[in-house]
Amino acid sequence: MWSGHPNMSIDHGVQFSRTFSWLQRHASSFLSVLSIPYGWAVHARGKFYDDGWLTSRRLPCPVISVGNLTVGGTGKTPMVMWLANWLRARGQRVGVLSRGYRRKSTAERLLVSDGETCLVEADEAGDEPYLIARNCPGVVVAVGKNRYDVGRWVFDQMHIDCFILDDGFQHLRLYRDCDFLLIDALDKKGIQGLLPRGRLREPVQAARRASAILVTRADQASNLTEFLLSLHSEIPKDFPSILVRFDCQFVRHVKTGESRSTEWLMGKRVVLACGIGNALSFRRTVDCLNVSIINVLEFPDHVTYTDDRIERIRKLARREKADLVLTTEKDGVKLAPYLAELEQWWAVTLEAVFEEGGEHAEDLLTRLPLNFQRHA
Secondary structure: OOOOOOOHHHHHHHHHHHHHHHHHHHHHHHHHHHHHHHHHHHHHHHHHHHOOOOOOEOOOOOEEEEEEOEOOOOOHHHHHHHHHHHHHHOOOOEEEEEOOOOOOOOOOOEEEEEOOOEOOOHHHHOHHHHHHHHHOOOOEEEEOOOHHHHHHHHHHHOOOOEEEEEOOOOOOOEOOOEEEEEEEOOOOHHHOOEOOOOOEOOOHHHHHHOOEEEEEOHHHOOOHHHHHHHHHHHOOOOOOOEEEEEEOOEEEEOOOOOEEEHHHHOOOEEEEEEOOOOHHHHHHHHHOOOOEEEEEEEOOOOOOOOHHHHHHHHHHHHHOOOOEEEEEHHHHHHHHHHOOOOOOEEEEOOEEEEEEOHHHHHHHHHOOOOOOOOOO
């Protein structure tokens, strides 16, 4: 017969609590130590490129990169779409190169759109490239790990005047003529430490490689001036102030694609569901739409939706007697195959808008070796 102490389970609980408290107290120091070898590796890689031990390969036309320093969302996708449509409106034949993160297709090079038709679905292409292809008519979109190889493949079979490199700030193997670096005004902590202690892919000082720094979600930051002062103190280079916000003009039905103005949402009870890098920003955007947010479900960035996850959202919406489910466009393209046309699931569409300094970004673009009159 077992004759252990009757309070054994309680003792284990106390021990676990003490261990967890110890881990919490020492986690920051432990992660800081792990950040050191990561920092060395990042610095060495950058040094190899600076000193010519590693070289960037050039495509036969200008390349414009849109990227960031941190993991997680800074608004790259709406910025890529703004850039692609801006160039397209000025007669340029534009190609977008993306890695296609978490796509199901294993092809080394995949054409998502030929500029006329989306050739694959979101799960094959990756949610962001598919969204760019759908929202940027006339723009070629291709994915692959080696962006030079994919770009050369596209250029050799299509008429391309310039490429946009999506999430390309760290992709040093491909030469770029213009580097737009996005930094999220809501993520002050994110730029204060390297992985895994913080969210930085490389030190803030790497921003000196950028052609311009675009501070996104500037309209949502309560301490924007303090954030900008902190940023400028960290970066050893003067940049003009370029501030960007993301506006919602309408919502789109996830299944049917029907669009309605944001006024239609007024007073409705909604459940939010999203799997993006910055769920807080999504919540703040919806807060401005005069709806009643009754519950929120957050999933990891680039989440793969399953029947179980979809049913979890449905049950929550039914329990809360919600009028509809609101999600992001990026989530919407992955949710669509699971839904019926009568289900009230709508995606919030975002458009990049310059609050300040947009002329600096446009000036950089017009100085590229492109003939903006050629196809006008």
